[in-house]
Amino acid sequence: MAETKRRATGRTPRDGAHHPPRAWTGEKRIGVSDMTDAVHIYHSLQTLARRQGRATSELHTLYVLERFLERLTRTPYRDDLVLKGGVLLAAFALRRPTRDIDMQALDVTLDEAYLRRVVEAVAAIDADDGVDFDAETARVTPIRDEDEYSGLRIRLTAHLHTARLFVHMDVSTGDPIWPEPQLVELPGLLGDDFMIVGYPVATVIAEKTITMLQRGASNTRWRDYVDLRNLARRYPYRAGDVASAIAAVATHREVPLTSISDAVRGYDADAERKWAAWRSKTDIEEQSLPQLNDQLREIIAFLEPIMLGQLASEMHWNPEGQKWEPGAEDPLCE
Known part of the structure; x- marks a missing residue:
């Protein structure tokens, strides 16, 4: 595969970055380091899935993704890649179903050889997490979004006891990150939380907002609407x-x-049906509203004053009152 040389924007994480609070579930958390047996971990995830009413396969996949990232933090590449996407949302107590890892490369030449080195380093880490990452199965392909090159995708196989699972990681480059990448605490499904370089929440909001502008009423990235509302409410x-x-x-x-x-403006009854079907299929009803228009109304209340330049920089969003107001709240973005 031809080398693709592109440089990313962004800076290394600052010291003392804000670590968002995570919701306490009242459940006992078992340290991964205390469970060296893959069978034990496999069945612990099954038990957790039953307790939470989720599919076992979903938690197996999430576990493998988080363990890949935890090992990444112990490699020389830990500061090269910035976590974003659905996995990152767990750091903001907004975990939702996801089957891949999204990252942005910083100040590296993003090509197939680089990603293979990353995977080999991750797979070589000696960890008592029960997961076996098979670097030999790694396949790298270009990502094309609307016929434009937007990064690379790597796919590899992982094993957890009898489960054969897949790690998908999409790596982009060149997108602005403001104010700068930050260290965030990513919660583990079975404990052993860890720190990783991630997007600041302001950039998470910004990317989803601009996608809304770009796609308008043709946008079916429903998960963005769920994420924006949840971030505004929390x-x-x-x-x-x-x-x-x-x-x-x-x-x-x-x-x-x-x-x-x-x-x-322009979402019709058919869009409402698609929204309802997606909510049901992804088991995300508790994190979203039944009607798409109601979901959008809350998002608009949060974003519209900013888009129209109606707010002074010092104004603060009140998540409980769902409104912008003067105040001295400690904003998450700082």
């Missing part, structure tokens, strides 16, 4: 921080900043 933000991140992403993608309300 944490305070400073208007200037969110606005700066949105402006950086919009400039990079060459998208003019306009009304979010206007952009999503």
Whole structure:
């Protein structure tokens, strides 16, 4: 495969970065280091799945993804890659079903040889996590989004006791990260939480917001609507921080900043049916509203004042009152 030389933007994580709080579930957490037997771990995940009413296969996959990332933090490549996407949301107490890892490469030449070195380093780590990553099965392919190159995808096989699982990791490069990558604490399904370099929450919000503008009423990335509403309902933000991140992403993608309300106007009854079907299929009803229009209404209340430039930078979002107001809340973005 021809080498693709592209440089990423971004900086190394700052010291003392904010570590978002995680919701306490009241469940006893068992340290992975205390369970060296893959059989024990396999069945512990089965028990956890029954307790939470989730599919065992879902938790097996999530476990393998998190253990891949935990091992990555013990390799020389730990500061090269920044976590984003669905797995990152667990750091903000917003875990949702996901089957792949999304990352951005910083200041490296992103090519097949580089990703293979990363996988080989991860697989070589001696860990008592019950997972066997088979680096020999790794396959690398380009990611194409609307006929434009947007990174590389690597796929490899992993084994946990009798389960044969797959790790999918998408790695992009070049997107702006504002204010800068941060160390976040990623919770483990069975304990042994770990620190990893991740997107700041302002950039998470910004990327999903600009995607809403780009796709308008044709957007079927329903998970973005779930994530935006949940982030707005859980944490305070400073208007200037969110606005700066949105402006950086919009400039990079060459998208003019306009009304979010206007952009999503046009969803019809068919869209409502698709929304309902997706909510049911992904078992995400508790994290979203039954009606798409109601879901969008809450998101618009959060984003529209920023998009229209109606807020002073010092204004703060009140997640309980669901409104922007003057105040001295400790914003998550700082």
